[in-house]
Amino acid sequence: MYINSIPDWIQYLLKRYTWKGPSSAAQPKVYLTFDDGPHPEITPWVLEQLEHYDAKATFFCIGKNVIEYPEVYAQMLQKGHRPGNHSHTHLKGKKTKNNLYLKDVAQAQQFINSNLFRPPYGSIKRTQAKLLSAKGFEVILWTLIPGDWDRSVSPQKCLENIVFHLQPGHILVLHDSEKARINMEYVLPRLLQHCKNKGWELATLP
Numbered sequence: 339m340y341i342n343s344i345p346d347w348i349q350y351l352l353k354r355y356t357w358k359g360p361s362s363a364a365q366p367k368v369y370l371t372f373d374d375g376p377h378p379e380i381t382p383w384v385l386e387q388l389e390h391y392d393a394k395a396t397f398f399c400i401g402k403n404v405i406e407y408p409e410v411y412a413q414m415l416q417k418g419h420r421p422g423n424h425s426h427t428h429l430k431g432k433k434t435k436n437n438l439y440l441k442d443v444a445q446a447q448q449f450i451n452s453n454l455f456r457p458p459y460g461s462i463k464r465t466q467a468k469l470l471s472a473k474g475f476e477v478i479l480w481t482l483i484p485g486d487w488d489r490s491v492s493p494q495k496c497l498e499n500i501v502f503h504l505q506p507g508h509i510l511v512l513h514d515s516e517k518a519r520i521n522m523e524y525v526l527p528r529l530l531q532h533c534k535n536k537g538w539e540l541a542t543l544p
Contacts, residue, residue, distance in 0.1 A: 343482050343503040354467060355479045358507045359543055366506035367541045368533055370395040371480065373424055373456065375514035376403050376410040384514050384526065385417055391530040393540035395419050397514070398456040398478075401426035401446030411449075420542035422454035422478065423447055431462035439466050443475075454478050454543060478543065481508035486521040493524035500529055506538055 341348075349357040359369040375381045375397055388395055397414055399421055404411045415421065426446035431439055443455060455475040457466075467477050484499035485491040491499075504510065510529075512522050533540055 342484055342499045344480065349481075352479075354464075354471070355477045356543075357479050357509065358481055359509055359541070361507035365539065366537065367539045368504065368506060369509040369543050370512065370529075370540050371398060371422070371456070371478070371509060371543070372396075372512050372514045373398045373458075374403075374428070374518075375399055376407045376414065377514050377516065378407050378410060380516070380519055380522075381407075381410050381414065381514045383523070385413060385419075387526050387530060388419070388540075389417060391527075391534060391540070393530055393533070394542045395540065396422050396454065396478075396543045398422040398424035398454070399446075399450050400424050400428055401449050404446075404449045418542075420454070421450050421452045422456055422543070423450045423452050423475070424456050425458055428458045430459050431457050431466050433461070436463065436466055436469060439463075440469055440473075443470065478509065480511045483511045484525070486525060487513050487515065487518040488521075489517075491521065493521045496521045497525045497528055500525065501532055504529075504532075509543070 361367045372395060397419055423446050426442045429439055429442050453474050453476055455470055456478045460479055482503050484496045486496050
């Protein structure tokens with residue numbers, strides 16, 4: 339169970355986390371993020387789509403995937419996108435002891451040079467977040483998660499979830515992973531065209 343668009347009251351109650359990025363009427367921005375990569379086929383395809391639309395994104399990478407596909411990770415950096423830490427083995431924070439969780443994040447950090455951290459599944463204990471913040475990490479969640487990985491959500495419904503809710507300043511989550519491939523590959527070019535039509539810049543998280 340997940341909520342496509344996170345209500346403002348939840349964002350307010352959990353304001354220790356980052357839910358939105360900076361935007362203005364004069365310079366409207368949307369923050370597209372990808373979780374779970376890099377993937378040897380899907381991530382390069384994503385990079386091509388972004389380049390075609392002159393768009394930038396933030397990639398929350400899994401450490402073990404960076405080790406396995408270093409050339410794809412390097413390509414992402416070379417094209418001007420920003421990396422983020424998504425842990426080393428995709429642990430669920432609320433089911434993991436704090437010391438093991440922080441160790442997993444630190445292991446990923448050896449290969450991903452970033453102060454941005456997104457907890458896998460959005461699952462993180464308050465104590466884990468405090469410990470990571472003390473180490474200089476900014477915990478990034480999202481405003482909008484359309485369910486591209488969810489096989490019960492059609493590609494068309496996934497796109498509808500985005501177009502209906504997306505506004506400047508929003509942080510949007512997609513996945514450059516095998517599980518999300520069908521929906522994400524349908525959604526991404528249409529999303530990029532939608533933002534272009536609206537005059538919204540797709541930017542990396544600051």
